[in-house]
Amino acid sequence: MPRTGLIPSASPDYKSDLPLCEYNITKANLILDSLNFTDTDGNGIRNLGNGSDLKVRLLTSPTDSGGKVRGMICSASFFHCPEVF
Numbered sequence: 001m002p003r004t005g006l007i008p009s010a011s012p013d014y015k016s017d018l019p020l021c022e023y024n025i026t027k028a029n030l031i032l033d034s035l036n037f038t039d040t041d042g043n044g045i046r047n048l049g050n051g052s053d054l055k056v057r058l059l060t061s062p063t064d065s066g067g068k069v070r071g072m073i074c075s076a077s078f079f080h081c082p083e084v085f
Contacts, residue, residue: 060067
């Protein structure tokens with residue numbers, strides 16, 4: 001779900017006064033294009049300058065019990081937004 005964030009509003013770590021990031025796929029694609037992250041080999045995945053596929057890696061602390069869940073949430077978000085990646 002766009003613009004919901006990874007920290008639930010019921011959490012004591014939730015900050016309601018932070019600005020929301022704009023959800024704009026067209027703008028996201030323009031930014032990636034301007035950074036030369038384009039699909040150069042036609043496989044549907046943007047490429048780095050050396051031709052390898054762009055990969056997103058989410059690192060969490062091994063002691064962070066919620067890290068796996070947040071990783072799954074991020075992964076699902078990327079899956080539902082293939083027009084950017």
